[in-house]
Amino acid sequence: MHNRTRSRTAVHGHAQSHAAPHGRNRRRRSPRPAHKDPLVAARPCPGPLPVRTAPARPRRRAGAAEPPLPPAMEPGEPGEPGEAAWRGPGGGPLGGRSLLELALATGVAAWATWAVLLMPGFRRVPLRLQVPYQPSGPQQAANALALLRGRSGKTVDLGSGDGRLVLEAYKQGLRPAVGYELNPWLLCLSHYRAWKAGYHGKVSFLKKDLWKVNLSDCHNVIVFLAPSVKPPLATKLLAELPDEARVVAGRFPFPSWTPTSTLGQGLEQVWAYDMKEVRRAAQSSAEESRV
Template sequence: MDPDDLEELAGELQGKTIGGWGLVQLAAGAGFAAYVVWAAVLMPGFRRVPLRLQVPYVPSSAKQVENVMTLLKGRSGKMVDLGSGNGKIVLEAYKRGFSPAIGYELNPWLLRLSNYRAWRAGCYGKVFYQQQDLWKVNLCDCYNVSVFLAPSVLPQLEMKLLAELPDEARVVSGRFPLPTWMSTTIVGEGLNRTWAYDIKSVRQTGQNKPKGSSE
């Protein structure tokens, strides 16, 4: 089964309740069994990251990718995806004119999958996937950032983004909003909902200041 088909199946199952008979039917299918094995291999890979900063891999849907691109429409320059997973967002960003387009991902299996996607799309060597801890990446020259991360790590991420990104940067967060920032624009519904944040606006309104700060 092709990785795209496996991920589409996973996306369809997200948020759905499946009865006992349905589970039996799924488990009996070779395709679903292949997905279970595939996911079991891909989901580890965070051994070097502290437990509180680990983020499980969930494949992005076509609609989620499209919503990210909608919120970055009309922009240009460097685009990075923090925790790039299957590489879909980075690849689509490159196709829409962002350069360089870079994905940061620790899991080597996901990096191989991302490079396979790029090769199949004729973009190998034009998009970049790096095996690097997103918490150690310097974002000072990044103007377009996408994140699909777990709520537990978003407070720490806000501090990193605010400390490193230039005023002109826009951050797009999928599935979950950044906890203390006020979004500029929102698109989509449910699991596909996506939020955009402009760093200059965040700084001007004093969002994410430490408690007790008078500055």
């Protein structure tokens, strides 16, 4: 009995000895020393990053109409949405050099069009005698043919262009009707117009230089040419045309001739010259200059 009591006391005292360090003799932890760098010590500890959430879309009531869509962006300044800038082969915007190359290419294309379509007719003609193509208007053609009404004999159009004056002369009974033109493209257009009007084979369009053709058998001459070629052409007509011939000039008159009659005003005005009277006036002026 005594031994049992002693053993319990010993066990109880052993338990107290093990529990003592957790009470009185417990070691306290010292606080964590501050950082040596004051800037780092003053910087607050980053907290959790904010999370962006999309705003909640309001619920659409049943039967309500859909909200209108925003208007489409119009092309604006560079860098704005909807910009419609020209892009180069690499997808980037065109720079100054690319724009210069584009301008040069456009100029070359325009020159090539002139060289292919219009220039072939002028290659063998001196520059001062070249006449650009300018079609006559309907009223100009009507006035020119009105001054030839009632006449007969061979009718020629010097620089016939698209052939409209030759066709109108044939309709009026002036036959044969011939057009002289050097440009092959305008000659093709003239033949097409004659075929479309039903006069194919009845009118003639010849690829000849008007400065080299012989006009001695012509009785009616139509001239719609620039004023720069009128003086040398007047010399040719005086030397070759018969006295019965009549010359009708459109747009610009012959500066040294006196017209027999005229019709129209402004750009639609035309002048008629009878070669017999023109020669008589030329001889009179020559005799007066001698005296």
